[in-house]
Amino acid sequence: MGLCITNIRIFDGTPTPARAGSVRIEGERIAAIAYAPDTITPQADDTVFDGAGRTLMPGLIDCHVHLQLGSTVEAMGKPGNFPPEQLALTAAHAGRVLLDHGFTGAFSGGSSSAGAELAVKAAFDRGTLPGPRMVTSSMEKLPGGAPGLIFKFPARDTRPSDPAAVAAFVEEMAGMGLQTVKFLLNGVSAMDPGTNLTEQFHEDEIMAAGEAARRCGVELTAHCYTAASVKVAIRAGFRLIYHCNYSDAEALDMIEAAKDTLFVGLAPGIEEADHIRAPKFGVMASEGQVAEQANAVATKKAIGQELRRRGIRSLPGGDYGFPWNPIGLNARDLELFVEWFGYSPVETLHAATQLGGELMRMEIGQVKEGYLADLLLVSGDPTANISLLRDPANLAMIIKGGAFHKNTLTPAPVPAEVA
Ligand SMILES: [Zn+2]
Structure with a gap:
């Protein structure tokens, strides 16, 4: 008992154009693909x-x-250190909104409660709640043992280095069952003005985090704005580095040298949101901050174009979840890859599917026999007009693991020769 979808064009996740064909799904996997005239x-x-x-x-x-x-686009809420029960419900809601918008895979960029993160992943995996496949993350680590979301970023020079504490944090998060550990190597100007350019960790702390991660079998991700933070993250073996606005020539060369193991998440969405929408929320609103953010947008465009030129695995994902950048706008990142970075729609969708599957280390992100059937059926051709993906009304089907999350079509009569 399978599911056949005929008379379609198939974009398979590789950087090749869509082709006419049909597909058959059995259980949770793609059983067969045929391309015209077959x-x-x-x-x-x-x-x-x-x-x-x-x-x-x-x-x-x-x-x-x-x-x-x-x-999310359905409900606004402030970030904060809420009880884990509340954060789990917040995450369950956000996961459903993300899936409604065609995102069947979510690589976490950081959580506030590890327990809530693990609980929603388990519910999404079991199918008891609708949500994407997840790779989980720790809370976003700040120096000095501070737990949770504390949006103050005193530079590293205000305290002595403590590599043992940083390594212990990685071990603790791995012990809880989280798959990745996130570090804020620079501050966050949107939360603490001017701190994007401050170093938060000493170099030996980050190297200790890398060693601990290899020992415990977890991977590291980092919020990096400065060239120095990009370089130390690469030296320490981080798998995914975010933002990277102020990468210099040496940092870009290091990114390129590591490109077989490294992924980059430039997060253009938050850059645009911090510039255009955040001031309406009283964030990044002063004249100096608006100027800082205009510069951040300009540097992001240049870095994005350069990473494309160098063939780096640069992936969509724009830090959605803030009130001025809610979950549900995620496909805006796809447009920004085209508008800001010069990607073709096919190159962008390849990054958002096949390369995302590589990042998540799952058999997803491709229309390929044997792969998990996490699929979208889109009305129109997103390889010609990527903006179609901004509107969930264009998603005629959303399939996760061979099961419908959404289906607007009625089955066709079974062909006579089969019946
Ligand atoms: Zn983030």
Whole structure:
């Protein structure tokens, strides 16, 4: 008993254009793909849908998801240190909104409660709550043992280095079952003005984090604005570095030298949001901050174009979850890859699918026989007009693990020769 979708164009996640074809899903996986002039012959008890020329593609993957920050396009909420029970409900809601918008994969960019992060991942995996596949993250680590979200960023020079405490934090997070550990190597100007350019950790602390991560089998991610933070994260073996605005020539060369193991998440979405929408929320609102953010946008554009030129695995995912940048706008990052970084829609979608699957280390992100059937059926052709993905009304089907999260089509009559 399978599911056949015929009369479709297939974008398979690789950097090749969409082609006419049909697909068959059995259980949670893609069982067969046929490209025109070949076609799939449904089996006797299959359910068959006529895709009517729509585009089938892998579900989208976002490399920088914060399910617990509190804001979606449906409900606004401030980030904060709420009880884990509340954060779990916040994350469950955000996960459903993300899936409704076609994101079947979420690589977490940091949580506030490890317990809530693990609980929602378990519920999404079991299918008891709707949400994407997840790679989980620790809370975003600040120096000095401060737990949770504390948006104050005293520079590292205000305290002595303590590599043992940083290594112990990695071990603790790994022991809780989290898959990645996130470090804020620079401050966050949107929360503490001017701190994007401050170093928060000593170099030996970050090297100790890298060693601890290798020992414990977890991976490290980092919030990096300065060239120095990019370099130390790469030296310490981090798997994913975010933002990277002020990378210098040496940092770019190091990124390129590490490109077989490293991923970059430039997060253009938050850059645009901090510039355009945050001031309306009283954030990044002073004249100096508006100027700082205009500069951050300009540097981000240049870095994004340079990473594309160098063939770096640069992935969409824009730090959505803040009130001025709510979850549900995630596909805006895809447009920004085209508008700011010069990617073609196909290159952008390849980054948001196949490369996202590589980051998550799962058999997702491609329309490929044997892969998990995490798929979207899009009305129209997103490889020609990527903006179609901004509007969930264009998602005729959202399939996760072979099961419908959304389906707007009615099955076609089973062909006579099969019945
Ligand atoms: Zn973030």
